[in-house]
Amino acid sequence: MKKIISSAKRSIRKKQTIAKILKSEQHNDSVVNIHRIDTRNAGDYYCAPHHYFDVLKGKHLDIFGYKLEDDVKRQNFIDTINSKALIIGGGGLLNRSGFHRQMRLFEKLSEKGKKTVLWGVGHNEKHPHTYDKVKHYNVDVTKFGIAGTRDYKMPGEYVPCVSCLHPIFDDPFDETQDIGIVFHKDTLKKPEILAKFKDYPTSSNTSDFEELIAFIKASNKIVSDSYHVMYWSMLLGKKVVVVPNSSKFFDFQHRPVVSDFDNALNQFSKTETYPGLLEECRTINTKFSVKVFDYLNL
Structure with a gap:
């Protein structure tokens, strides 16, 4: 019963957070890099560009911040999203239920004048029957300001994971x-x-x-x-x-x-x-960064 109540409360917090953001005036003051910040998963943690570019140092936000129990921390998530341009990624944030609401939120914010960048995100469907059969993302990446995806044959500009720059x-x-x-x-x-x-x-x-x-x-x-x-x-x-x-x-x-x-x-x-894959991936990300930083006026 406790798990059911906890899940229900968490669902309410998610809906309330998203509703507050969508009702708010949006700005593009500076930038924040949103991804799954999980120090227990090396890939989730190091797949974000804020680790590799000085202009992004210290500017990061956990994509799961919208469901936090702490009201102050959850309000910080709301305020940060409302005030800043967004770099979303990297990681398997697309076609995954745990990130669906957030990604749809960012898609909608793009339509409200929010500057948004997808950087090295990719699909991440868990059901085996979908393996090697994904043809569409669960968001329209063309609605984002710049879309760099790590899936080579999918929509968006091909941008492999930025962790190659480490x-x-x-x-x-x-x-x-x-x-x-x-x-x-x-x-x-x-x-x-x-x-x-x-x-x-x-x-x-x-x-x-x-x-x-x-x-x-x-x-x-x-x-x-x-x-x-x-x-x-x-x-x-x-x-x-x-x-x-x-x-x-x-x-x-x-x-x-x-x-x-x-x-x-x-x-x-x-x-x-x-051979040469490391240099190739680094070159792609470096060129992509020039485009992104020009778009964001950084």
Whole structure:
């Protein structure tokens, strides 16, 4: 019963927050970068441009701020959205129920004169029957001021995740293990899967970012069900086999080898590496930043 009451109250807060924003006068004073700020998920945390551009330093907001119980913090979310131009992303914010209301809100604000930018966002449908079949986003990206999406064949300008700009990818490394397994945080709750790989070095996307990248660097090959581990491994020239847990794995520019945990270790003969991918992704993001900052007058 407590969970039902808590869920009902949370739903009311969400609706009230969105209604207040839509009724408010909108301004574009400075900018804020909105994304899922989850320090327990390295991909969610480091996929946002405020980490990589001085003009955006300290200007960030958690996309889940609209449902906070604390009235003061929730009002800060409202005030920040109302007053500032918005950079939304990165991460799998599209076609995902947990972000649907917020993304529709940002779409509507674009129509009210709010300057809005999508930066490296992508679809993230959880039902297996949608994998490799997503053809439409749940918002109209053409209504945003500038739309950069990480899905290569989907609407919007192709902009891979901005985390490629992190300087950690420039540090030299030695490979000390053949195969490394990196689990998504949800998979850590499944002991039957963990047991399959008890004889292999393992990590997870809950690890400290520097430790996680060091683990990837040390590996010649990677198996993972984390999108960003797939991406970072490709940037570092690794052979990668992915075990998809949402649609997000199927629209990267370079198609990974897709498998399941029972068969992943037998799929490396099908994998490719992509020399120059790090530089390519960085160039795209750098050029995109020029367009964005000119649009936002930063």
